[in-house]
Amino acid sequence: MKPSANIQRRFLLGAMALALLGALAWVALRTGPLAPVNVQTTQVTQGRVSPEVFGIGQVEARRSWMVGPTTPGRVLAVKVDVGDVVAPGQALAEMDAVDLDQRLAALDASLARGQSGRAAAQAQLADAQAKHALAQANLKRNEDLARQNFISAGALEARTQEMASANAGLQSAMANLDATAQDINRIRAERAALAEQRGSLKLVAPAAAIVSSRDAEAGSTVVAGQAVVKLIDPSSLWVKLRVDQGRSAGLAPGLVARIALRSRPGESFAGKVARVEPLADAVTEERLAQVAFDVVPPGISVGEMAEVTLQLQPTEEGLLLPNAALQSFEGSSGVWLLKDGALTFVALQVGANSLDGMVQVIPVEADALSHGDTVVMYSAKALSADTRIQVVEQLQGAAK
Template identity: 30%
Template sequence: MMATSQRFAMAVQSGAKRRYSLWSSLVMGALLLLVTGCAWQNRDQADARQSPGRGNREAGPIVVETAVARRGAIGEGLTYTGSTEPRQQVTLRSRSDGQLLSLAVDVGDSVQQGQRLGQLDAVLLQTAVRQEEAELAARQVEVSQARTLVADAQTQVEQARATLQQAQADADRLQSLADQGAIPQQQAELAQTQRRTAEQALRSAQEQVRTRQQAIAALERRVAAQQAIVNQAKQRLTHTVLVSPLTGVVLRRFVEPGDLIQPGQEVLQLGDLRTLKVRVQVSDRDLGQVRTGQSVQVQFDALPNQTFTGQVTRIAPTADPAGRLVPIEINLPNPNNKLGSGLLARVQFTRLAPTLVVIPEQALAVGADTDAPTVFVVTKTDAQLTVQPRPVQISQQVEGQVALTTGLNPGERFVIRSNRPLRPGQVVQMSLLSES
């Protein structure tokens, strides 16, 4: 009985201890919640006093990293590939027909303007020239004969004129005697008839002179025409000699001695390699970085350790409608003909003078709830730094850099990044990383 009473007392005591421990835990939890709530309330009130309307989850000043806007260029220099060709290139064609007797040059040989390069068979043309010259000589003889006849006719005119003068004098004298009754009137009339006959003879002789002079003019025109034919024959004869039209290098050879050549057939291709021409196709997006007269750097796989300087001489006014590529022509000096035609050229266009403001891409729309490109500009107001959003217009965007055409002026300070979103008129503090 006594043992049972002891066990009951011990159980009652243990239960009392467990109830006390649970009650103590509940009291401590309630006190902890009360203290934490007061702390959060004090923090919210402090935040509200520092920046009204920011909410209860932000604390402390907004720190921003800033930079100063400057003009500049973005990206690397533009690089395009093209091929070389002679500045002047001519295909020498035959202007006559015949067998090619000789060809003195081959591919790679240098030639001078006016140099004799080859010879065609000229026997037939030489025969034609002699025939035309003989015809010309015959017509010149005809002219000489006609001139002799004209001279004879002119002599007859002078004789007829002298006869007329004598007949006129006789008629006048006999008419005066007839009027005086010294001779019969019939004799005076006969003298007048002889005078009229002499006048008719003079007119006939003069007409014969004019006719023969007209014949001479016609013969002289025939001589001139024949002379033109002779000149043409001689000109065709000169076409049998192949002459270089420029100073340069033989690029291709199309025929060999012994071949039968037709008029217009290709014989040689010549090129002036003292100055090369490089053609490249530039994208219309990069056309704003190319100007006539702009210097370019050109490299060749054939000469990997050398760089040549060229100049943009022509920009095509139209682009390829399919690829939107614009043909560009570049002049490249070629001293000692070191470079040849058809080489792969890598052309790097040097940057033009910077005219646009360039900023980091991350500076666009810092904390702005808008789809339009925006930059926050920093201004100083009442000894405080505030920010205002400003819309900008983008020209180019390359490798994290943005070129602006409008919206930001050189020298203005703008926000690159901030630790919290920004709003118009927000008071900010510059970080140590900001540009001084």
Template identity: 30%
Template sequence: MIAKRFRVPRWAVRRGPGLALVGAIAIAAAACGEPVEPTAQAQGERQEGPIVVDVAVATAAEELGRTYTGTTRPARQVSLRSQAEGRLLSLTRDVGDVVQQGQVVGSLDSVLLQSAVGEARAELAARQFEVAQAEAELADIRTSIEDARVRLQQASNDAQRLATLAAQGAVSAQEAEQAQTTVVTSSQALASSQEQVRTRQQAVAAAQQRVEAQRSILQETQQRLSFANLTASLSGVVLERVAEPGDLVLPGEAVLTLGDLSQVLVVIEVADSNLSEFSVGQSVQLVIDAFPSETFEGQVTRISPVADSTSRLLPIEITVANPGGRISSGLLARVTSTGSRTDGVVIPENALGQDETEDNQIFVVTDTDGTPVVEARTVQVGDRADGQVTILSGLTAGEQYVVRSSQPLESGQTVELSLTSEG
């Protein structure tokens, strides 16, 4: 025979006197496949008399401190990247090794880089020869200018003398005119030589600029040759070894990850509603699982203004001094806030929803002519943690409320306080 599916009534599982037998009968009957109604006697026991309830007294919320978890990491962390292309010949440091700033930790194959330096040197020598050649040509032109100036002066003197003799009739007018033509020709030769000087000066300047450009190229190739030696950019420890000897390394590729562990950062994520617990410069206490018997002191150094788009939590950075580098990277840390004063009261979370349809409702116990009566009240719920919930409004300190009841409650119902009730 296949057992029928059944649903146990809510009142059958409530704790209280007189219902254990009813619940047992209902469960047994359902298991046998026969619906059984509670007996009149059992119904009378459930309906007659006040409902037994456990009652507690609402107390004001104390100053609460929360614990946040984070992971340690170096205060400074950099990737040692290659600045040149080449095959990685050696890498002398591994994860956990200590390095000093400027220390050589690896090297690249430098054959191609050395060839580039040699080519740059040869090209620089060629450019310098061009400058020397242009300067020699300029010197020759300047010498020719002096010769042209002397010839012009001589032609001017001859023309003046022949012009005087022609006026006296000692020489013909034709000779005097030829002398004057010679003066004009010498003047043009001088002007041409001077123009050549300006042209050659510009050629020398251009050649000198090419020399400077080539000298910069040589310096650049020499600098790239120096990049064949990989040097640590900070003092710390090796956190990760990315490349291995024999790998072809391109410019910008990471080889090692280095971290400065003289200080460590612990990053925690905090809801915006709890940001008042932290401020920049605040001292906080934290424990690290790797050192369970020690308490460390840190300082809040940064509160991010941008929350995570998924969790809606804001990262907070806490800096912890780490003399001797005892605290490693990647350790679990627990930060306890000093807490903040919360208005309202704190009650057990299971006190909510005594009415199945209301999750933010509690039943408050009032005294009516010496008889305890329950009143349904809607409350504003705050933080929930460790089985406790903060009631922001709807319940005040000193009021009695129902923690548990033997049966479902209704507003205005008479109840009986259990022996374990407070107040």
């Protein structure tokens, strides 16, 4: 082989080796472990945050009634059905009276007998009073005669004894009359109680309401306090809201609410927080509140799920960032500031945030961050101050 051909071959091989090394270096620097980290950036803005509290609840009735008997018994009839609108005092159901009517008749007879006994006692009292008056007059007459020595001492003692007997008879008649009056009062009280019990067997509506449940049928035996019919006031519907305790700061009565019902997708109803429960749910770690509708929507159901958004008071003017831009570095929360191609971690104090992902921040060091600065929002890998980066418009898989 000629010397010139060997030189050409060696030169060609060297060129190919250099090209291969260059390609490997380019791959390592662009797509390998030494490649810059792709980041997506955002701008620091100035403004106010309108914090919102979100929670899920269910529709309940503020005013409801469980209508049932006050004594055990058997249901005689149920006169309403689920969904019926009832007026105050309207009959809902009736319990079987069993022997109450007969007991009332027996007490009426006892009352009549007591009144007859009272009449007899009054007659006995009148007779005792007449005897007492006669004995008193005889005693006075004999006392006058005894002073004039017209009668003996024995005769006067007999009249005195007659007077004492008349006094005892009068007292007995008066006591007997009082006893008959007490018996009559007792019978009347027993009859009134039994009549009240008889009247309670007719179950009536305490207010204008809708029948929400029919829990017993004719022939069923129920105990005292068991509901036969359940009622709700349709104008008192509200949402029992559950809010995560960690996101419940600012929850208070009077907050404006937007209510989205599961049965009305795409619609929103206005309301307000009527009450915040003093006791939280320790198991689910949630706070409870009652949210009332400004106008109760027609046709909603008790127990229906609802999503509620509460509007809190806007904050003061401050620096705003997307919540996604916040990173944790060396135990501090903050953002990576991009200035002149270099990364600097700026520690921040996080303030209020809104449901759209914006959060109000305050730099730990004054003037470390200002309006218009560029910060990293998403990065393909964890960052450090000496990380090489490449800014892209959109990271693959990053939220839009």
